[in-house]
Amino acid sequence: MTNIRVLIADDQVMVRQGFTVLLDAEPGIEVVGQAVDGADAVAKAAELRPDVVLMDIRMPGLGGIEATRRLTEPPASPDADVRVLILTTFDLDEYVYEALRAGASGFLLKDASAAELAHAVRVVATGDALLAPAVTRRLITEFARLTRVPRAPLKDRVGGLTERETEVLSLIAQGLSNAEIAGRLVVAEQTVKTHVGRILTKLALRDRTQAAVFAYESGLVRPAGR
Template sequence: MTTRVIIVDDQAMVRAGFAALLAAQSDIDVVGEASDGARGVELSRRTRPDVVLMDVRMPEMDGLEATRRLLAPPSGAGGATAAAPVGPGLAGEHRPRVLMLTTFDVDDYVYEALRAGASGFLLKDAPPADLIAAVRIVAAGDALLAPSVTRRLIADFARQRPAARGRPETRLKALTERETEVLTLVARGRSNTEIAEILVLAEQTVKTHVSRVLTKLHLRDRAQAVVLAYESGLVTPGE
C-alpha cells in the first residue's frame, strides 16, 4: 500500500528536500505541502493523508496548535477511540498520524505535541534513511520513539510541570488489573517482549492487552499511553 504524506514547514527548501526524498520511494506519495500550521490543517482535511510531517515552530500557527486541531475529537463526540479516529468537524474522516519535525533534541513543544496526539518526533538533521523509516513506522501505527526514550522524555517534563490529575485517574478505572499492570510497564519503557517475560504471558497476549488499553483510554499509541500514565500518577518520575 502507498502511504500518503503532506509536509508542513515554513522553509521552502526543507519542504522541497523532504518531498524529493520521499517521492522517490515507491511506497510513499507526497500529496501536498503547506507553509504554516493553519494551511497544513486545511490541506490535511482536503487531501486526507496518512502521515503529516509537521514542523514544530512556524509563523501564523505553530505545529503544536495545528496538531491539536488535526487530532482533537469533534466537539460533542465525547472522545474518539483509537480504533475509530474521527477528524474535528468531519464525522467519519480518518485522522492522520503526525510526525513532528524539530531542530531541538528535547523541548517543551515535543512534550505538548505528544500530549496532543503526535506519534513521535524526528530531528530535522536526521539522515535521509531515518526520515523514510520514520514515515513508514508512523504510517504502520507505531510510535516513532523507542519506549525508553519516550519514558525519559515524559518523565522529565512530568517532573518539571505536573499536570492536573483528576480526569486521567477516572479514565484508568476502566482498565482491568492486568491491563493496569501492562500500562505501568509500558510507561516504564518496557517492550512487549520484556512485559511478556515479566508477567509470564505470551507476547501476542501482551499486544492484545496494549491494544485494549489504547482503545479503552481513547489513545492513539504507546507515546500517549506513557503521557497518561505519568500525568495520572500511575507511574512517577524517578520510580
C-alpha cells in the same frame, strides 16, 4: 498494500523539499503535499487526507502545536484519521511536550537520516510502537516532570483497566516495545498486542505515545527520582 500518504508542513522550503526527496525514494511511502505553515497544513490535510503529517513546531501564523490539536481532534468524518509526527531541532525542546499533549504521535529530529525518517513515518502510521524509544523515554520523562500533580479525572480512568492492563500501560510508559513487554511478562507478543488495543480503547487514546503520556499525567508512572 497502499502507500503511506505523507504531508510535510514546514516554513523552510529546503526542509520540505529535502524530506520530500528522501521519502519519495522509500518504498511504500508517498509525499502527497507540502504546507508552508500550520493553517496551510490543516487545510491541505482536509483536502489530501494524508496518513501522516510531518509537522514543524515553530512556523509563522498558526504554529505546529495548534495545528496538531486541530488535526487530532475527533474527526467529523469517521474515516479521517491523520497522525502527526513533530519535527524539531532539539530533542528536548519545551514545545514538544505541548505538542504531545495536543495529540502528536511522536517526534523526529530534523537531522535524522533517511532511514530514521522513513522508519518514523512507518511507526507513526501504524501506531505500533513508540518512536525512537531511547530518545522518547527521555522526552516523556522530562515531559512528566512538568506535571507535578496527577490530574484527578485521568486517575479515575485508570481504574477502568484490569491489573494486567495497568501493568502493560506502565511498561508502555517506560518505552518498552510489544516484544520487550512480552519478555518481561512472559506472555506471547500477540497477547500484549491485545492488551494494548484494549487499553487504547478503554482510555480513548490514539496510540502508544498518547498512552505513555497518559500514564505519567495520571500518576500511574512517576519519573525516576520522584
